[in-house]
Amino acid sequence: MMGARVIAIDGPAASGKTTVAERLARRLGYLFFDTGVMYRAVTWAVLDRGISPEDEAAVVDLARSLSVDVRPPGVEDGRMYDVLADGRDVTWAIRAADVDRHVSRVSAYPGVRQAMTRRQREIGLRGNVVMVGRDIGTVVLPEADLKLYLVATVEERARRRQRELEARGEPAEYDGILRAMAARDEYDSTRPLAPLKPARDAILLDTTEMTADEVVERALALVGR
Template sequence: MSQLPPVLTIDGPSGAGKGTVSRIVSRRLGWHYLDSGALYRAVGVAASWANLDMSDAAALVRCTFDTKVDFVEGEQGLRVLVNGVDATDELRLETAGAVASAIAPIPEVRAALKERQRAFRREPGLVADGRDMGTVIFPDAPYKVFLTASAEERAQRRHKQLKDKGVSVNFDDLLREIMARDARDAQRTVAPLKPADDAVLIDTSGIGIDEVVARVLDLIPTSGA
Protein backbone atom coordinates (compact mmCIF):
# COMPACT_ATOMS: atom_id res chain seq x y z
CA MET A 1 0.00 0.00 0.00
CA SER A 2 1.40 3.39 -0.98
CA GLN A 3 2.25 5.78 1.82
CA LEU A 4 -0.13 8.70 2.27
CA PRO A 5 1.22 12.27 1.96
CA PRO A 6 2.24 13.72 5.36
CA VAL A 7 -0.16 15.96 7.25
CA LEU A 8 0.51 18.59 9.90
CA THR A 9 -2.64 19.38 11.88
CA ILE A 10 -2.89 22.69 13.73
CA ASP A 11 -5.93 22.81 15.98
CA GLY A 12 -7.06 25.29 18.60
CA PRO A 13 -9.76 27.79 19.59
CA SER A 14 -10.60 30.95 17.67
CA GLY A 15 -7.94 33.64 18.03
CA ALA A 16 -5.09 31.33 19.05
CA GLY A 17 -3.24 32.21 15.85
CA LYS A 18 -3.66 28.90 14.04
CA GLY A 19 -4.81 30.47 10.76
CA THR A 20 -1.83 32.82 10.45
CA VAL A 21 0.64 30.19 11.63
CA SER A 22 -0.82 27.51 9.34
CA ARG A 23 -0.63 29.70 6.24
CA ILE A 24 2.98 30.70 6.93
CA VAL A 25 4.04 27.14 7.72
CA SER A 26 2.35 25.75 4.58
CA ARG A 27 4.19 28.31 2.44
CA ARG A 28 7.54 27.55 4.14
CA LEU A 29 7.07 23.81 3.60
CA GLY A 30 5.57 24.15 0.14
CA TRP A 31 2.60 22.06 1.29
CA HIS A 32 -1.11 22.44 0.51
CA TYR A 33 -3.29 24.31 3.00
CA LEU A 34 -6.74 23.51 4.37
CA ASP A 35 -8.72 26.06 6.36
CA SER A 36 -11.44 23.76 7.68
CA GLY A 37 -13.14 26.58 9.55
CA ALA A 38 -13.65 28.42 6.27
CA LEU A 39 -15.54 25.40 4.93
CA TYR A 40 -17.95 25.48 7.88
CA ARG A 41 -18.28 29.25 7.64
CA ALA A 42 -18.88 28.97 3.90
CA VAL A 43 -21.72 26.51 4.41
CA GLY A 44 -23.15 28.75 7.14
CA VAL A 45 -22.95 31.82 4.93
CA ALA A 46 -24.50 29.96 1.99
CA ALA A 47 -27.29 28.76 4.28
CA SER A 48 -27.83 32.34 5.48
CA TRP A 49 -27.95 33.60 1.89
CA ALA A 50 -30.63 30.97 1.20
CA ASN A 51 -32.52 31.88 4.41
CA LEU A 52 -32.37 28.28 5.61
CA ASP A 53 -33.53 27.20 9.06
CA MET A 54 -30.30 26.50 10.96
CA SER A 55 -32.08 23.75 12.90
CA ASP A 56 -33.09 21.91 9.71
CA ALA A 57 -30.33 19.30 9.47
CA ALA A 58 -31.54 17.87 6.14
CA ALA A 59 -31.56 21.31 4.48
CA LEU A 60 -28.09 22.10 5.86
CA VAL A 61 -26.70 18.79 4.58
CA ARG A 62 -28.09 19.56 1.10
CA CYS A 63 -26.51 23.00 1.37
CA THR A 64 -23.19 21.39 2.35
CA PHE A 65 -23.14 19.30 -0.82
CA ASP A 66 -24.42 22.13 -3.03
CA THR A 67 -22.01 24.81 -1.81
CA LYS A 68 -18.90 25.21 -3.97
CA VAL A 69 -15.90 26.52 -2.05
CA ASP A 70 -12.63 27.58 -3.67
CA PHE A 71 -9.44 28.85 -2.03
CA VAL A 72 -7.69 31.29 -4.36
CA GLU A 73 -4.33 32.98 -3.77
CA GLY A 74 -4.45 36.56 -5.06
CA GLU A 75 -2.79 39.93 -4.65
CA GLN A 76 -4.73 40.40 -1.40
CA GLY A 77 -3.70 37.01 -0.07
CA LEU A 78 -5.90 33.95 0.30
CA ARG A 79 -9.48 34.59 -0.87
CA VAL A 80 -12.42 32.26 -0.34
CA LEU A 81 -15.06 32.01 -3.05
CA VAL A 82 -18.48 30.68 -2.06
CA ASN A 83 -20.49 29.63 -5.10
CA GLY A 84 -18.28 31.90 -7.18
CA VAL A 85 -18.71 34.93 -4.90
CA ASP A 86 -15.74 36.34 -2.95
CA ALA A 87 -17.02 35.93 0.60
CA THR A 88 -13.66 36.29 2.36
CA ASP A 89 -14.56 39.38 4.38
CA GLU A 90 -18.00 38.08 5.33
CA LEU A 91 -16.52 34.76 6.46
CA ARG A 92 -14.28 36.61 8.93
CA LEU A 93 -17.15 38.32 10.73
CA GLU A 94 -18.15 37.08 14.17
CA THR A 95 -21.68 36.41 12.88
CA ALA A 96 -20.27 33.91 10.37
CA GLY A 97 -18.24 32.29 13.13
CA ALA A 98 -21.31 31.99 15.33
CA VAL A 99 -23.30 30.33 12.54
CA ALA A 100 -20.45 27.93 11.83
CA SER A 101 -20.26 27.03 15.52
CA ALA A 102 -24.02 26.42 15.53
CA ILE A 103 -24.03 24.03 12.58
CA ALA A 104 -20.75 22.29 13.43
CA PRO A 105 -22.30 20.01 16.10
CA ILE A 106 -24.79 18.55 13.57
CA PRO A 107 -23.46 15.02 12.85
CA GLU A 108 -24.86 14.91 9.31
CA VAL A 109 -23.12 18.18 8.40
CA ARG A 110 -19.81 17.02 9.85
CA ALA A 111 -20.08 13.71 8.00
CA ALA A 112 -20.80 15.51 4.73
CA LEU A 113 -17.70 17.68 5.16
CA LYS A 114 -15.35 14.95 6.43
CA GLU A 115 -14.42 13.39 3.08
CA ARG A 116 -14.34 16.81 1.47
CA GLN A 117 -11.65 17.84 3.93
CA ARG A 118 -9.69 14.61 3.58
CA ALA A 119 -9.50 15.16 -0.19
CA PHE A 120 -7.10 18.06 0.47
CA ARG A 121 -4.43 15.50 1.45
CA ARG A 122 -2.14 15.58 -1.58
CA GLU A 123 1.57 15.49 -2.32
CA PRO A 124 3.90 16.88 -1.15
CA GLY A 125 1.92 17.34 2.09
CA LEU A 126 -0.90 19.22 3.83
CA VAL A 127 -1.15 21.71 6.66
CA ALA A 128 -4.68 21.41 8.07
CA ASP A 129 -6.01 24.17 10.31
CA GLY A 130 -9.11 23.63 12.43
CA ARG A 131 -10.62 22.29 15.61
CA ASP A 132 -10.75 18.53 15.03
CA MET A 133 -8.07 18.01 12.38
CA GLY A 134 -5.84 15.90 14.64
CA THR A 135 -8.63 14.10 16.48
CA VAL A 136 -11.22 13.30 13.78
CA ILE A 137 -10.24 14.27 10.23
CA PHE A 138 -6.59 13.20 10.19
CA PRO A 139 -6.08 11.06 13.33
CA ASP A 140 -3.15 9.33 11.60
CA ALA A 141 -1.32 12.62 10.90
CA PRO A 142 2.36 12.26 11.86
CA TYR A 143 2.58 15.88 13.06
CA LYS A 144 0.00 17.48 15.37
CA VAL A 145 -0.06 20.84 17.12
CA PHE A 146 -2.65 22.42 19.41
CA LEU A 147 -2.39 26.19 19.80
CA THR A 148 -4.07 28.00 22.66
CA ALA A 149 -4.12 31.38 24.40
CA SER A 150 -6.21 33.04 27.11
CA ALA A 151 -9.69 34.19 26.12
CA GLU A 152 -8.72 37.78 27.01
CA GLU A 153 -5.69 37.75 24.72
CA ARG A 154 -7.66 36.17 21.90
CA ALA A 155 -10.38 38.81 22.29
CA GLN A 156 -7.75 41.57 22.21
CA ARG A 157 -6.26 40.16 19.01
CA ARG A 158 -9.68 39.89 17.37
CA HIS A 159 -10.64 43.38 18.54
CA LYS A 160 -7.50 44.87 17.00
CA GLN A 161 -7.98 42.87 13.82
CA LEU A 162 -11.54 44.11 13.38
CA LYS A 163 -10.64 47.71 14.26
CA ASP A 164 -7.87 47.63 11.66
CA LYS A 165 -10.50 46.59 9.13
CA GLY A 166 -12.74 49.48 10.16
CA VAL A 167 -15.27 47.23 11.90
CA SER A 168 -16.71 48.70 15.10
CA VAL A 169 -17.00 46.12 17.87
CA ASN A 170 -17.27 46.21 21.67
CA PHE A 171 -14.43 44.39 23.44
CA ASP A 172 -16.59 43.04 26.27
CA ASP A 173 -19.17 41.71 23.81
CA LEU A 174 -16.39 40.11 21.80
CA LEU A 175 -14.91 38.47 24.89
CA ARG A 176 -18.32 37.07 25.86
CA GLU A 177 -18.83 35.71 22.33
CA ILE A 178 -15.42 34.01 22.34
CA MET A 179 -15.97 32.48 25.78
CA ALA A 180 -19.44 31.27 24.77
CA ARG A 181 -18.06 29.76 21.59
CA ASP A 182 -15.27 28.06 23.54
CA ALA A 183 -17.86 26.50 25.82
CA ARG A 184 -20.03 25.31 22.93
CA ASP A 185 -17.06 23.86 21.03
CA ALA A 186 -15.64 22.09 24.10
CA GLN A 187 -18.96 20.68 25.34
CA ARG A 188 -20.46 19.44 22.07
CA THR A 189 -20.88 15.67 21.88
CA VAL A 190 -19.61 15.44 18.29
CA ALA A 191 -15.88 16.18 17.80
CA PRO A 192 -15.45 18.48 20.82
CA LEU A 193 -12.58 20.96 20.76
CA LYS A 194 -9.66 19.27 22.52
CA PRO A 195 -6.03 18.47 21.73
CA ALA A 196 -5.22 15.06 20.28
CA ASP A 197 -3.43 12.81 22.76
CA ASP A 198 -0.26 13.00 20.67
CA ALA A 199 -0.44 16.74 19.87
CA VAL A 200 2.23 19.23 20.90
CA LEU A 201 0.62 22.04 22.94
CA ILE A 202 1.82 25.60 22.35
CA ASP A 203 0.44 28.53 24.38
CA THR A 204 0.75 31.57 22.11
CA SER A 205 -0.02 34.12 24.84
CA GLY A 206 2.64 36.81 24.68
CA ILE A 207 4.56 35.04 21.91
CA GLY A 208 5.20 36.51 18.48
CA ILE A 209 4.06 34.73 15.30
CA ASP A 210 7.66 34.15 14.16
CA GLU A 211 8.49 32.22 17.32
CA VAL A 212 5.35 30.10 17.08
CA VAL A 213 6.10 29.33 13.42
CA ALA A 214 9.67 28.35 14.35
CA ARG A 215 8.43 26.00 17.08
CA VAL A 216 6.02 24.32 14.66
CA LEU A 217 8.60 23.96 11.89
CA ASP A 218 11.01 22.39 14.37
CA LEU A 219 8.59 19.45 14.58
CA ILE A 220 8.94 18.65 10.87
CA PRO A 221 12.07 16.71 9.83
CA THR A 222 14.00 18.52 7.09
CA SER A 223 13.60 15.49 4.85
CA GLY A 224 9.81 15.75 5.27
CA ALA A 225 9.77 19.27 3.80
Protein backbone atom coordinates (compact mmCIF):
# COMPACT_ATOMS: atom_id res chain seq x y z
CA MET A 1 0.00 0.00 0.00
CA MET A 2 3.04 2.26 0.34
CA GLY A 3 2.61 5.29 -1.91
CA ALA A 4 -1.09 4.75 -2.66
CA ARG A 5 -1.82 7.22 -5.46
CA VAL A 6 -5.56 6.69 -5.81
CA ILE A 7 -7.60 6.72 -2.61
CA ALA A 8 -11.38 6.15 -2.59
CA ILE A 9 -13.49 7.22 0.39
CA ASP A 10 -17.17 6.28 0.45
CA GLY A 11 -19.96 6.37 3.02
CA PRO A 12 -23.42 7.76 3.83
CA ALA A 13 -24.21 11.45 4.31
CA ALA A 14 -22.45 13.20 7.22
CA SER A 15 -20.27 10.18 8.02
CA GLY A 16 -17.29 12.53 7.87
CA LYS A 17 -16.01 11.40 4.49
CA THR A 18 -15.77 14.84 2.89
CA THR A 19 -13.94 16.47 5.80
CA VAL A 20 -11.59 13.52 6.15
CA ALA A 21 -10.90 13.32 2.42
CA GLU A 22 -10.13 17.04 2.20
CA ARG A 23 -7.73 16.94 5.15
CA LEU A 24 -6.12 13.72 3.97
CA ALA A 25 -5.57 15.18 0.50
CA ARG A 26 -3.99 18.28 2.01
CA ARG A 27 -1.63 16.20 4.16
CA LEU A 28 -0.60 14.08 1.19
CA GLY A 29 -0.43 16.94 -1.30
CA TYR A 30 -3.08 15.19 -3.42
CA LEU A 31 -6.05 16.51 -5.35
CA PHE A 32 -9.26 16.52 -3.31
CA PHE A 33 -12.25 15.56 -5.45
CA ASP A 34 -15.74 15.33 -3.97
CA THR A 35 -17.62 13.53 -6.74
CA GLY A 36 -20.97 14.09 -5.04
CA VAL A 37 -20.90 17.75 -6.00
CA MET A 38 -21.32 16.75 -9.64
CA TYR A 39 -24.67 15.09 -8.90
CA ARG A 40 -25.68 18.02 -6.73
CA ALA A 41 -24.83 20.41 -9.55
CA VAL A 42 -27.03 18.43 -11.95
CA THR A 43 -29.85 18.41 -9.39
CA TRP A 44 -29.51 22.15 -8.85
CA ALA A 45 -29.63 22.73 -12.61
CA VAL A 46 -32.73 20.53 -12.92
CA LEU A 47 -34.56 22.58 -10.29
CA ASP A 48 -33.23 25.89 -11.60
CA ARG A 49 -34.62 25.13 -15.06
CA GLY A 50 -37.99 24.02 -13.72
CA ILE A 51 -37.52 20.40 -14.80
CA SER A 52 -39.28 17.76 -12.71
CA PRO A 53 -36.74 15.50 -10.97
CA GLU A 54 -39.10 12.63 -11.85
CA ASP A 55 -38.77 13.29 -15.60
CA GLU A 56 -35.87 10.92 -16.22
CA ALA A 57 -35.49 11.67 -19.94
CA ALA A 58 -35.30 15.43 -19.40
CA VAL A 59 -32.93 15.07 -16.45
CA VAL A 60 -30.57 12.79 -18.40
CA ASP A 61 -30.58 15.13 -21.40
CA LEU A 62 -29.60 18.00 -19.14
CA ALA A 63 -26.86 15.98 -17.42
CA ARG A 64 -25.31 15.10 -20.77
CA SER A 65 -25.22 18.71 -21.92
CA LEU A 66 -24.38 20.42 -18.63
CA SER A 67 -20.78 21.54 -18.14
CA VAL A 68 -19.80 20.75 -14.54
CA ASP A 69 -16.37 21.82 -13.33
CA VAL A 70 -14.64 21.60 -9.96
CA ARG A 71 -11.72 23.92 -9.27
CA PRO A 72 -9.56 25.07 -6.35
CA PRO A 73 -11.40 27.67 -4.22
CA GLY A 74 -11.37 31.16 -5.66
CA VAL A 75 -13.28 32.73 -2.76
CA GLU A 76 -12.33 32.65 0.92
CA ASP A 77 -15.70 31.88 2.51
CA GLY A 78 -15.07 28.45 3.98
CA ARG A 79 -15.46 26.51 0.75
CA MET A 80 -13.06 23.70 -0.16
CA TYR A 81 -13.49 24.11 -3.93
CA ASP A 82 -15.47 26.02 -6.53
CA VAL A 83 -18.30 24.18 -8.28
CA LEU A 84 -19.36 25.62 -11.62
CA ALA A 85 -22.42 24.67 -13.65
CA ASP A 86 -22.23 26.08 -17.17
CA GLY A 87 -19.81 28.67 -15.78
CA ARG A 88 -22.04 29.74 -12.88
CA ASP A 89 -20.71 29.45 -9.32
CA VAL A 90 -23.13 27.12 -7.51
CA THR A 91 -20.81 26.03 -4.69
CA TRP A 92 -23.25 26.91 -1.90
CA ALA A 93 -26.45 26.68 -3.93
CA ILE A 94 -26.00 22.92 -4.34
CA ARG A 95 -26.21 22.50 -0.54
CA ALA A 96 -29.78 23.85 -0.37
CA ALA A 97 -32.54 21.77 1.21
CA ASP A 98 -34.35 21.37 -2.14
CA VAL A 99 -31.22 19.81 -3.62
CA ASP A 100 -30.92 17.51 -0.58
CA ARG A 101 -34.46 16.26 -1.17
CA HIS A 102 -33.97 15.39 -4.83
CA VAL A 103 -30.30 14.49 -5.33
CA SER A 104 -30.78 10.79 -4.55
CA ARG A 105 -33.39 10.41 -7.27
CA VAL A 106 -31.42 12.40 -9.84
CA SER A 107 -28.17 10.57 -9.11
CA ALA A 108 -29.90 7.18 -9.45
CA TYR A 109 -30.72 7.65 -13.14
CA PRO A 110 -28.38 5.48 -15.23
CA GLY A 111 -27.86 8.18 -17.84
CA VAL A 112 -26.87 10.74 -15.23
CA ARG A 113 -24.43 8.38 -13.53
CA GLN A 114 -22.91 7.40 -16.86
CA ALA A 115 -22.29 11.02 -17.81
CA MET A 116 -20.74 11.88 -14.45
CA THR A 117 -18.78 8.65 -13.95
CA ARG A 118 -16.90 9.05 -17.21
CA ARG A 119 -15.51 12.40 -16.12
CA GLN A 120 -14.79 11.20 -12.58
CA ARG A 121 -12.69 8.31 -13.88
CA GLU A 122 -10.70 10.62 -16.13
CA ILE A 123 -9.75 12.74 -13.14
CA GLY A 124 -9.09 9.84 -10.79
CA LEU A 125 -6.85 7.87 -13.11
CA ARG A 126 -4.38 10.74 -13.24
CA GLY A 127 -3.32 9.62 -9.77
CA ASN A 128 -2.38 11.52 -6.61
CA VAL A 129 -6.05 11.98 -5.80
CA VAL A 130 -8.41 11.43 -2.89
CA MET A 131 -11.89 10.86 -4.29
CA VAL A 132 -14.94 10.93 -2.07
CA GLY A 133 -18.47 9.82 -2.91
CA ARG A 134 -20.88 6.92 -2.52
CA ASP A 135 -19.71 4.48 -5.18
CA ILE A 136 -16.05 5.33 -5.80
CA GLY A 137 -14.66 2.02 -4.59
CA THR A 138 -17.42 -0.07 -6.15
CA VAL A 139 -18.13 1.64 -9.49
CA VAL A 140 -16.05 4.70 -10.35
CA LEU A 141 -12.58 3.46 -9.39
CA PRO A 142 -12.71 -0.18 -8.30
CA GLU A 143 -8.96 -0.32 -8.98
CA ALA A 144 -8.20 2.32 -6.31
CA ASP A 145 -5.09 1.56 -4.25
CA LEU A 146 -6.87 2.19 -0.95
CA LYS A 147 -10.62 2.06 -0.28
CA LEU A 148 -12.09 3.44 2.93
CA TYR A 149 -15.76 3.25 3.92
CA LEU A 150 -16.79 5.62 6.71
CA VAL A 151 -19.86 5.00 8.86
CA ALA A 152 -21.52 6.57 11.92
CA THR A 153 -24.89 6.22 13.62
CA VAL A 154 -27.72 8.06 11.87
CA GLU A 155 -28.33 10.08 15.06
CA GLU A 156 -24.75 11.34 15.13
CA ARG A 157 -24.84 12.11 11.42
CA ALA A 158 -28.06 14.11 11.85
CA ARG A 159 -26.43 16.12 14.65
CA ARG A 160 -23.45 16.86 12.40
CA ARG A 161 -25.70 18.06 9.58
CA GLN A 162 -27.67 20.21 12.04
CA ARG A 163 -24.47 21.92 13.22
CA GLU A 164 -23.37 22.45 9.63
CA LEU A 165 -26.66 24.16 8.71
CA GLU A 166 -26.69 26.27 11.87
CA ALA A 167 -23.16 27.45 11.15
CA ARG A 168 -24.42 28.78 7.81
CA GLY A 169 -27.41 30.46 9.44
CA GLU A 170 -29.92 28.10 7.82
CA PRO A 171 -32.97 26.44 9.43
CA ALA A 172 -31.89 23.24 11.18
CA GLU A 173 -34.58 21.19 12.95
CA TYR A 174 -33.02 17.98 14.27
CA ASP A 175 -36.03 15.66 13.98
CA GLY A 176 -36.65 16.66 10.39
CA ILE A 177 -32.99 16.21 9.49
CA LEU A 178 -32.97 12.80 11.17
CA ARG A 179 -36.04 11.61 9.25
CA ALA A 180 -34.68 12.88 5.94
CA MET A 181 -31.30 11.27 6.52
CA ALA A 182 -32.81 7.90 7.45
CA ALA A 183 -35.00 8.03 4.35
CA ARG A 184 -32.01 8.83 2.15
CA ASP A 185 -30.01 5.98 3.68
CA GLU A 186 -32.81 3.57 2.83
CA TYR A 187 -33.17 4.87 -0.72
CA ASP A 188 -29.44 4.93 -1.45
CA SER A 189 -28.78 1.45 -0.07
CA THR A 190 -31.65 -0.22 -1.95
CA ARG A 191 -31.54 1.50 -5.34
CA PRO A 192 -30.87 -0.97 -8.18
CA LEU A 193 -28.05 1.05 -9.75
CA ALA A 194 -24.83 1.54 -7.75
CA PRO A 195 -26.40 1.05 -4.31
CA LEU A 196 -24.59 2.53 -1.33
CA LYS A 197 -22.40 -0.25 0.06
CA PRO A 198 -18.73 -0.84 0.87
CA ALA A 199 -16.49 -2.50 -1.69
CA ARG A 200 -15.51 -6.03 -0.71
CA ASP A 201 -11.93 -4.93 -0.05
CA ALA A 202 -12.80 -1.62 1.63
CA ILE A 203 -11.66 -0.87 5.17
CA LEU A 204 -14.56 0.22 7.40
CA LEU A 205 -14.01 3.06 9.86
CA ASP A 206 -16.75 3.91 12.39
CA THR A 207 -16.42 7.66 13.01
CA THR A 208 -19.24 8.01 15.55
CA GLU A 209 -16.89 8.55 18.49
CA MET A 210 -13.91 9.87 16.50
CA THR A 211 -12.85 13.39 15.63
CA ALA A 212 -12.02 14.18 12.04
CA ASP A 213 -8.33 14.47 12.91
CA GLU A 214 -8.35 11.01 14.51
CA VAL A 215 -9.87 9.52 11.36
CA VAL A 216 -7.27 11.30 9.21
CA GLU A 217 -4.42 9.90 11.31
CA ARG A 218 -5.88 6.41 10.96
CA ALA A 219 -6.17 6.88 7.19
CA LEU A 220 -2.59 8.12 6.94
CA ALA A 221 -1.42 4.99 8.76
CA LEU A 222 -3.31 2.86 6.24
CA VAL A 223 -1.83 4.76 3.29
CA GLY A 224 1.67 4.10 4.53
CA ARG A 225 1.29 0.53 5.73
